[in-house]
Amino acid sequence: MSTDIRPRRRADAERSIVRIVSAARASLSEDPDATIDAIAAAAGVGRMTLYGHFKTRAELVEAALIDALRAGEETLSAVDLGGDARGALNRLLASSWALVAESAALLAAAQGVLPAGRIRDLHAGPGERIEELVRRGQHEGVFRTDLPIDWLVNVVHYVLHGAAEESRDGRIKTADVADVVTATVRSILDRPST
Amino acid sequence: MSTDIRPRRRADAERSIVRIVSAARASLSEDPDATIDAIAAAAGVGRMTLYGHFKTRAELVEAALIDALRAGEETLSAVDLGGDARGALNRLLASSWALVAESAALLAAAQGVLPAGRIRDLHAGPGERIEELVRRGQHEGVFRTDLPIDWLVNVVHYVLHGAAEESRDGRIKTADVADVVTATVRSILDRPST
């Protein structure tokens, strides 16, 4: 599943690919319209080398996005989700918002060149993590059940993205973001008392 | 403030401008990348006529956005904001989400060609309307005061946009959107019981 059945790649090629992908991730996270030339330069690699591995810009963007998601997955899998659902959620959000903020521009780039469905598919991982947590909270009786679970999961994403934007534009101090996000999301998910 | 001090325009020119702007609004709301040719065609006007009134694409997009916001403002100003803040909010949201959904693509187009600050300025109107309402709710003691008001206002926007997207992609039935949005926003704004 994760191993390519391709003809075989030389070690230096692997190295180039890694450098390119990570340069692409960095560049596109800065500027979603970063040019291929710029990315190649940032990777310290000739443009033609890049084209040797990624025939098209879309392919490159996709690889960068996948890499970012993989890294995010890695970070999030280190978060302790034990204990009650609310606490777990808080810890998860604290780690999540920074990831979202980091890759917001990259995501924008992807939205420009990849079909919406593809992007959604790639986000399946992070989505499931939250969905599972929401379900758990519902079973514990602390989270609401009066709205579709898909909406609950997605609205958390929207809030995270919003917070990332506010933070980027300096309307929320970085130190406050986590608190604001958790307070907001908690209000959304908590079982309404009324 | 709203009347141009320009040299003077002929009646047919005014008419052309109106047709162009409204065609631009419609076209860009369908496809944020709509070409100038397409817009001119949709307006039933020659491309050169369009260029006669809008020197650049950005100018045209801005005019379309302003027009959409003006129309929205008009719709929203018809909403009765009397009574308690919660009820007023519900009515406001019910009208708002459809407007947001309608012009989501247009907004995307604007984000591509206009500076972020400019877009934010143009949105001042709708923002104030909600802000005022939130303040009122705070005075009535029903809305929370533990988060910055700017965030509360903006997060409502993010939720509206999210709902519009969910609706567009068919993940929420149109009939349900208003309920989902109001329930969600209400949870966000209500004074937390804990």
Add this chain to the structure above:
DNA sequence: TGTAACTCGTACTTCGAAATACGACTTAGT
């Protein structure tokens, strides 16, 4: 150490859409 894989420069083509130029025709408004 031989060779296939890889690197990478330079120069070129492609492409779509924005913007300009020019000029003939038509219409509004006094």
Add this chain to the structure above:
DNA sequence: ACTAAGTCGTATTTCGAAGTACGAGTTACA
């Protein structure tokens, strides 16, 4: 009815960035 303002077609230019072609040099690795 006169004239400036407005319409609009066609043709051309501009532009940036994506992608292609070719080929010489370099490196991994069996």
